[in-house]
Amino acid sequence: MRDTLRIRMGWLHEWVGFIGGLILVVVFTGGSLALFDTELTHWMQPELSRYQPSPLSDDALNRIGRLAQDLRSQGQNAFITLPTPRDPMLRVQYFNGHAFIGTVYNPADGFPILTRETGGGQLFFDLHHSLYYGPFWGNMLTEIAAIGLLVAVVSGIIIHFRSILTDLLLFRPFASKTRAWMDAHILAGLLFLPFMAMMAYTGAVIHAPRLFPMFGMGHHGRPGHERPAHPQGGRAPGNGQNAPALAPLAPMLHKAEAVLGADTVGLILFERGTVSMTKADSASFALSRDHVTFSEKDGSQIAVVQIPDNLHRIGGVLRGLHFIRWASLPMRWLYFISGLVGSIMMSGGLILFLMKHRPKKARSFLFRLAETLTIAVTTGLPLACLSYLWANRLFWSDLPARGALEIRTFFIVWALALIHAALRSFSAKPRRGWNEQCAVFAAFALTLFPLDLLTRSANGFLNGFDVYKSVDLTVFCFGLAALFIHRRLVAL
Amino acid sequence: MIIIIIATSFWAVALFAHAMLQPKFLRVQGIAPVPRLPLHLCRIVLPVLAAFLCCQLDLISGVLVWFGSASIAGLFASAFLTIMSVRAMKRPTLTNQPTKIA
Incomplete structure (x- = not known):
């Protein structure tokens, strides 16, 4: 009986997790960046x-x-x-x-x-709460995705209930690839369960009136x-x-x-x-x-x-x-790291979905579409975010409507990443899609610091650790991580 | 800031102790069972100490920091355990196969 429940929950977790995950990766990535929107x-x-x-x-x-x-x-x-x-x-x-x-x-x-x-930084806030899709349909989609996250969290707990405490810190990178990804997915999901449940619940409740016909314009x-x-x-x-x-x-x-x-x-x-x-x-x-x-x-x-x-x-x-607009900087960093781990956990879930279905359905159109969308949200989105920062510094400052142009750059790069992902997914070597996007991200992230130095007044550069250096250093760390993933993918 | 760092350290040790109490972890690490009482004590006392520290902040911040530091400490403890298990896998093991004597 219990196994039947676990199997059914597994099916629910898999499909709700994949379909909701495509939206939730965007929501979590946007939300994590929006924590530092002012900065x-x-x-x-x-x-x-x-x-x-x-x-x-x-x-x-x-x-x-x-x-x-x-x-x-x-x-x-x-x-x-x-x-x-x-x-x-x-x-x-x-x-x-x-x-x-x-x-x-x-x-x-x-x-x-x-x-x-x-x-x-308000682009990320908009992306987080409405996917830049307006206050009605955008909010509605993220609201449904938040409820999907709650469903995925509950079904995930039921699936792993027997081993939640015993396997709490288990991660076996030396095991099979699927096992290693599963370990990483469960590890991040369990450790950050309180954060994710809290964010999903509060996010769903905040926009709850949208789900009902009497929603207001507030x-x-x-x-x-x-x-x-x-x-x-x-x-x-x-x-x-x-x-x-x-x-x-x-x-x-x-x-x-x-x-x-x-x-x-x-x-x-x-x-x-x-x-x-x-x-x-x-x-x-x-x-x-x-x-x-x-x-x-x-x-x-x-x-x-x-x-x-x-x-x-x-x-x-x-x-x-x-x-958490009231919170101090360390608290905001706690949220930021938790949000990023949440995003990584969901990306891991999407990859696990592809790993499970690849042996039987690798050549089907729907599988390739699923892989295209997964690449677009896991590596394409960070690339688009980075292009937004680059566009900000490369467009000259008195360009008319440059704010709109920056946002257009963000979406054009994201669309290009999607097209690139589709080209790779529908070819014989889909792994190259992930690999190439990681390489491009690493290249642009590692060179953001020099770009920052070249495009702003360097007066008082050595005076302290300001918001500019913090952003540069954080993006640099992301670049190193992308380079590491790229090297691992090349080695495989 | 210092409270977050200390609470994270407490949680990391407590979670490490929790892992060392699991037979599956000991099997993966390839190490003999260790005395359980100190590990049990660590597992119970350190999170309480972390909670006491977090209470020095205001209530809401304290609760959020307690949970948040546990999550991040779990990542550290897991990373440490993973490094240990990878090293354990590389370590030469005793076999019952005869070896050639020069």
């Missing part, structure tokens, strides 16, 4: 390397408030993000349908800093997530040409900090004649979006909006656990 955006705006963090001045804030008001009167749904330790710049941003983009200002004097236009509380009718500067509803003069923002900020706590306000949003001083996501564990609203006209306080009840507080806790 990646910083890396992708190398002009900021010349600026030292400075405290926000009242004059700068009032000045930026007027600029934001001008933009709103021109129809842009603009809002302000205040400096934080992770991003010590003042920004006026708007949502373009996929990412928050805008202009960077010096928090000391409020003067603009000429930076290149880029989607930055987008987990992020500002301005309603798609504007004209994303590139179309008129925002309710904003006329004759918008009233904005009262100075600095006094409002001080009043809001008296209510919400010092250094807790992170966003300034504008809506229907009001200004909302909104709590930063990094200010507390539970993502609450508490805010104090003021009259846009005279700066008088209108209301204090805080989490209304325990139900909303639980939602905030789940979001806090999933997004």
Whole structure:
């Protein structure tokens, strides 16, 4: 009876794992990179390397408030993000349908800093929660994949229940290839089971309303997530040409900090004649979006909006656990490593699926299609991510719509990787597909550091370990890993 | 940061002790059974010590660090055990075959 259950669970794990895994590898890779979205955006705006963090001045804030008001009167749904330790710049941003983009200002004097236009690390965030496929179908797909992950986790536990504790650390690289891959898959799956179950559950719950017909347009509380009718500067509803003069923002900020706590306000949003001083996501564990609203006209306080009840507080806790914007750097690295191991574990599962079916179905069209898709998500996606960073530095900084071009480069390289994978999978030597993509990834990853040095001001290069060197070094390590895999594949 | 490193070290030793208590691991390593009491103690006490350390952080961070450090420690312990078993495989073993005497 139990064996029958295990066999049935094996079938479920295999098919749900493969079909869901193709999406989940993208989701986990994107999510892992999105943990450092602010840092990646910083890396992708190398002009900021010349600026030292400075405290926000009242004059700068009032000045930026007027600029934001001008933009709103021109129809842009603009809002302000205040400096934080992770991003010590003042920004006026708007949502373009996929990412928050805008202009960077010096928090000391409020003067603009000429930076290149880029989607930055937010591409990975979009890829993570909607596969860059929009807030409805994209979210729906990732939501279904998250439920698939929960099914795969439960069925995997049932399959290996007898030996979970005894074989917890078992890895036999010297055994047969299938055994070694299976060991690695089970090892990563068991060790990171709490992380994966938690991420799958919180991710599924956060977007749960999408699965039901009464889903709303709200987008987990992020500002301005309603798609504007004209994303590139179309008129925002309710904003006329004759918008009233904005009262100075600095006094409002001080009043809001008296209510919400010092250094807790992170966003300034504008809506229907009001200004909302909104709590930063990094200010507390539970993502609450508490805010104090003021009259846009005279700066008088209108209301204090805080989490209304325990139900909303639980939602905030789940979001806090999933997004961890409150966390310190070591904690974020823990999540990053866990996410990457999750991605590797799922890639291992996809490879195991191919290994199992190769002896009987190697020549069938569906098998070759499955191998093509597996190569495209396991090696093609990292290659596309790397091309995004390269494109950021190689496109000249004043190129019109360069942010969109960077994203287009990402998808073109991914599509090329898919075509290459198809050519190799449908040929006699499919292993060359993996091998060649690993080699290209290693070559570009190992040379990202020189590219970074050549394309940004090297002033203060030896002063410390900044975000630029961290990104370069991390990508360098990935390059070494890809080179190692490439050498192993050549040796086989 | 230091709490994460120490908690990871505790977990790594505890998981290594857990592996050494499994007959399958000893077979793979090709080593004789080792005294079980110290291994049992390590397996039980060190995760508790790691939990105590993690409690020095706030509750949520402590729980996340405790689980996260266990996962990463498992990778280290598994890597160490794998290196040990690969070395054990390369080690010359005694056979009952006659050898040529010069």
